[in-house]
Amino acid sequence: MASYITRKILSLIPMTLILSFMIYLGMDLMPGDAVDYLIPPDALSTMSQEQLEQMRESLGLNEPLVVRYVKWLGGLFHGNFGYSLQSGVPVSTLMKDYLPATLELTIAALLISSILGILLGVISAIRRGGALDQILSVFGMIGVAIPQFLLGLICIDIFALHMNVLPVGGRMAYQGQGFFQRLQYLIMPALVLGFSMTAGVMRYARSSMLDSMGKDYMKTARAKGIPEWRVNLVHGLRAALTPVVVLIGFRLPMLIGGAVVVEEVFQWPGIGTLFVKAVRSQNTPVVMMIGFFSVLLVLISSILVDILTAALDPRVKLS
């Protein structure tokens, strides 16, 4: 297993380089550049081409693509992630400011969706065909079908505007508030994001559980007189978890950029909205850094999923 992991980690290097260059290339192929977004269109009409060129020169946008990429990469190796072309803030500072907010939200949503999804999926499978199964299936369908922004707005309308029990948005009222003081801000966005993710886990868990319930080892366990709850939870669930873990594992990259809509609806100051804004404004250093972390997370998730699958399923051998 150790050699497998080493090989996988080494393979990350060329893959990360290739993917990061592709992102850089993609940004370069987009029409216009950062200067076109630094100046609002209405003001742009009053500026001369010389003024705009001067700004491009100052921001280093006139250099060839490869030179700019190599410079960015060189900076990365020296721990310099570059500066936002919009604000001049070091990208590392932006990450430090924005990433905790996104992680707080997405980890909460991932936990909610994983626990709730597995629990409801297993119950649904055990009560297959019954009223509870039907209700949970409908619940799952709604979760898949309803857009996050709509659910978010409905929740805001009910809980913030009418019942007035939760804040309408934001992450905190004042700086220095602890996690538990800020919890009221987290509840709605985490539940909305979690709910939309729960349905997928639940459906996976249900079908996987149904699959394992029909297996011979389950019948053997029952024949040995093991109580039904133990058969289901210990023998059935363990085997059923493998595809669910794969699904959850592949959702790890979402920790960085998967909450854009929810962040927008709930004015959550996370990295998702920063990323969207950076792409629109062609803020390449910011896009590259977020993209780089996302790429890294996808590749690492893939290794983690392999390891977890091997750990959960004795038939899988890493070699």
Next chain:
Amino acid sequence: MRGNKFMGLLCAATMAASLFTGVGTLGADATESVTAVTGDAQSLGTPLADVRVRQALAYAIDMDTIVDTLFDGKATRATSFTSPGEWLNTDIPVYDYNPDKAKDLLSEANWDPNYTLDVVYYYDDQQTVDLMTIIQQYWSDVGVKSQFRKLEGDLAAQLWVPPTDMVNGPSEVKWDLAYAAVAALTESEFYNRFASTASNNSTVPKQDGLDELIEASNSTMDKDEQIAAFKKIQQVVAENVLAMPLYHQVCFIYTSSDLDMKGNPVGNDQFSYEKNILDWNINRDDHTLYTNGGPQEFFWYPMVNPGYMLNTELLFDKLIDADESLNPTDGMLAESYEVSDDNKTITFHLRDGLKWQDDEPLTGDDVKFTIELMLKTPGTNAVASEAMSCITGAQDYKDGKTDDLAGVTVDGNDVTVNFDKVSANALQVFSQWPILPEHCLKDADPNTLQQNEFWQHPIGSGPFMVDEVVLNNYCTLKRWDGYWKKGTGNIETIYEFASGENDSNLVKNASAGKIDYAWSKSTDDAKAIEALDNMKVEQANIRYTRCFYINQFPHEPNIK
């Protein structure tokens, strides 16, 4: 050959426009007007060089109905770039919806029904798309085909590059019409672009007499003289449909029932004006006023747009104050100021004991430093940079020939600004652009001023100072005890939700009782907030005009 033909078809606008089109009554200044092109629209290098085609396109659009329906009456139909009020010439030709007249004009001009107009726009909001679709239909009804496309990327290069030859062209841009907006501080921003020397005139060939009219409008600081000059320009632009103004947006100001503005009027919130916020009262126990416009990545950078966000207005004082219509009024940092008889010298007398919010003294050197910085910063707004460029020695300073801007001298509290030529908008500029602290920005590179860390937590000289900042979340401003003026109001803190130019959360926050003062130009926001019991919506006329620029230079059809 084409150029000769083009030139040969030039004739006196006044007579020709009247004869061919019968539009409006030409005023007493018609003889000073420009020449227009008449004849066969297809032979001019572009059919849009024919004034009858341009007039027909204007006649074909029912803007009154569009304003009533698409904008729910929350905009004003434009007959000129100039908004209704004392600056508007009410005698100019008005192209009321008349499809029959449009068809007649097109027929007279031998309009080729197979020609397809290439129309570009750069806004991505749904309202723009709807408007473009409606206008396409109106034109189709009079037999004009058009295709609309959204521009992406380097807009300046695609839209505003003038031809080398401003008489004969050819055009440096490919399109026929461009839908755009002008958000203006002064009238000159609407009309300077029609001069043959303008660096952004990509559409209008040199017109006889127009350059002189524009020059005249820029050569006086006297408001009445300016109004008279701009009225003449409006006449020329309207008679010849040099561009097609469509509608004026208004500014909607939203206030909560918890806020008492003590009778202070609302005005053009795209820029700064005296709100007397220190006198306002808020009915909240914590004396906090809620608004939007908090920094997302940085505090709004004032060189391009000095008063767009409330925080810029409250953090930084200007030399001169302005009223709600943006007319310069009393001194602000300057206790008083004088303009010389020839309008070429302005002397500001700064208040005694001025200081920055970090307790450093604010002196005449800061004023000079700010003017120098504005001259060297590429992104400085055109009106401001034009005014600054008129200062004696400005060109040498910009070219790096000297480190000292000769036209600005500091003597104790007196700052004297000498101009080589009259800058019509100098007082407006000094009433809008803030004075910046030299001790914080002296090492800043003007080319990357926006990226300077100063804008993360700026230090100003205004009535409120930055307290807490959580970027992209909120910031708080607190009342600054060191401000030169004391008010009677009770607002101690201003809580700003982070937002950009368009705040998608404005209505939500207002519904939750978390907006006490805000503004926007969005009719959707206005409609939604009007429906809230705790909010009041007021309107203010602003210099903001949506229009079509019409490419009258010869060019190959872009759509074949």
